[in-house]
Amino acid sequence: MPTLDINGKPIRVDEAPDTPLLWVLRDTLRLTGTKYSCGMGLCGACTVHVDGQPVRSCITPIAAAAGKKIVTIEGVGESRAARVAQAVEEAWRRLDVVQCGYCQPGQIMSAVALLEENPRPTDADIDAAMAGNLCRCGTYVRIRAAIHEAAKSLA
Amino acid sequence: MTILDKLAAEPTTPSQEAHIENHSRRRFLQGVAGLTLAIYLPGGARAATPASSTGPLFEPNAFLRIGVDNSVTVIAKHLEMGQGTHTGLATVLAEELDAAWEQVKVEGAPADARRYNNLLWGSVQGTGGSTAMANSWEQMRRAGAMGRAMLVGAAAQKWRVPAAGITVADGVVSHPASGRRATFGELAQAAAEQPLPAEVRLKSPQEFKLIGRHVPRKDSAEKVKGTAIFTQDVHLPGMLTAVVAHPPRFGARLKRFDAAKTKAVKGVVDVVAVPSGVAVLAKDTWSARKGRDALVVEWDEASGYQGSSENIFARYREMAQKPGSIARKDGDPEAVFAGAAKVLKAAYDFPYLAHAAMEPLDCVVKLSADGCEIWNGEQMQTLDQAKVAELLGLEPEQVKLHMLYAGGSFGRRASKHADYVLEAVHIARAIGGKAPVKLVWLREDDMQAGYYRPAFHHVLEAAIDAEGRLLGWRHRLVGQSINADSPMSGLMKDGIDLTSVEGAATLPYDIPNLVVDLHTPQDVGVPVLWWRSVGSTHTAYSTEAFLDEVAAAMGQDPVRLRLELLKKHPRHAAVLRLAAEKAGWGTPLPPGKPGERRGRGVAVHESFRSCVAQVAEVTVQADGSLKVDRIVAAVDCGIAINPDNVRSQVEGSVGFALSALLYGAITLEGGQVQQSNFHDYALLRINEMPEVEVHILASAAPPTGIGEPGVPPVAPAVANAIAAATGKRLRRLPIDPAELKA
Ligand code: FES
């Protein structure tokens, strides 16, 4: 029975070890900010941080996440990445990035991970870090602008 | 005996409080606290009354609730699926109410055709056709103005001063002469006793403080935090999640299934047959999915669809040989074509397209002894409500709808047959209503279960006379009707589905001899549906790409020729001029790196009563790969209620349309859909997104659509830019880079 460290809390779950982390988060723990969209690692809607790295939770079995620090959109504002997360969320709100909003928790988790590692990303850095996150509403222009804006506010 | 009689007869389940158990947002379904001011509009010709949280809160046309806590709640009759409808509706109402934007909240309206119908759709409540702002403009302004008048009336009575001396600004009612002030909350109770004003004065545009300015979206904060609730996120006590095995081809039926292995999967609770397939119900989504993987199902495939995209296009090309039903005819095209000095001709193919919203289809249903509750991001509230009621043998009022956000829709949730909603209800009924059911379509189900943008074949011809004038235009379209079997069949005129020919039969160009005709193939067997910007998704492409070709053949500049032909259409001409000017049309494009070919192209199109022109700049590599560098758009959508949202919608439309142009195709082979997920139905990614510049034409006209009109010009503008760069005219979508190799 694996124990998961989610948003700083140890949580025992009794799902099979090959169960994708996504469904444990969403259905068992009801942390529904992390979204399901493709289930195949193709869209990034399910992005969470595992030991600070952006990870597709839909293709991450809980066995692979056990013993590591898992952070979801619900906890990122109080995580080690809190300062960056707050700047990113603020920029997202200021620029009204969202449309339907369904992809946005995943976008934000990827953006926070990018800025944690690279405080002044170029457009090419943004392309590389964010190309795994689909947005059907096409909010990409604003995602790019919001990442630059968050970077500026953190400088 | 209906299922509900049965439930009433055997009360086996303890009644469950229908609240959403969700750690992201616990307070979701809390009741309304405090006294409220209910605003009645004409039709409910009586004074407003204070409402308690138990009584029926509002009668006809209730859009506003002011709480003693000083909150202003705007009731939104339209779905928020990304286009900013909630913010737009609230802006318009708050403007006339003179509320402070910060005190305004938005709540989704229940299903009610009487109070919340779309005024452009008769008695139907629903969201689509970019009508949300257009139909609500007057209604929401009046609702706000009445609220304001009643607050002023209450203050005048309380302070014993003439109403004329009272001002309202930013949620505060003041009497400057005496220095008295009160918040809306302080006046709410007294205002609720005020008589309904017979007349209200609406502001003139110069008085607007919110409309036309930047106001932040109301849904930003919760969507950024991940606390916004989509159907996918609903958890009800005791709820089961259902994943359905659908037949592998449209129209195939279930022969038999063996659920033994499925029932052995941990978490699986039940397996039931429903008309659309076999549903596996489990405690969670993953178990349901594993259960479905283990299911042994046999289908009667002989009854199912056996065709292919290639057959369909071959049939359409064949049909296009003969004239179809005439949608529009001006002058004498036959004579002009017979005597033309030059005739140009081009044929275009457009594939089926999936909506592929990021939130796959889903719906939550709870049956009880006296009704049915639905949690969903509903695009067709009252039509779905009526269909559910019919299925369950209930009155529509017994079907209660809880409106949630939709994680995109683009038309898919405007299901003409309520397909996924009824599937969820069937499942809930098949298990005897013993648990609430959340139906979840996995991405593959969403991609393969049909209801696509119909495939179309177009043939266009232009006649040019000896003096080089464009005198004749023939346009033939072949494609399935979306509306024929829908509740919108009123949009059929003499066998012609107006949405099949919109943008073609409404060609704005002044060409004296013109004919547009349509073939509507029957029994194709592939379900089709409205898809963001509907007919204009293909008609804008064929007309604007072909006109560009005609301009080239005539040796004319594409912008100049269009302006020449648009003398009777000043809105089109104005956006075209603005886009061309802002894009630097006529100035040389900076060259690319060695081996790169660059080009600029233009298109203009009217849809949903808005006019949009776009100039695209592209770079084509030697290997045929393509980058769209920049789109400059100019928009006339009447008064821009929220200019930032207009820009955001056009930016998003660019991304949406480019996905279709570059990658979008649902293809059928041997009767089966070939695509299943984002690896074979690709969507645009951030690295492929162009810069987008949006210019809004100043207008004093009432607002027209903005959710869709940004889409149609994108693909033809890019195609025309590609032609400028490479000389290649692309007539089959999506683009095949092999055609663009140097
Ligand atoms: S849901 Fe995990 S990448 Fe799409």
Ligand code: FES
């Ligand atoms: S905001 Fe709708 S998918 Fe990104």
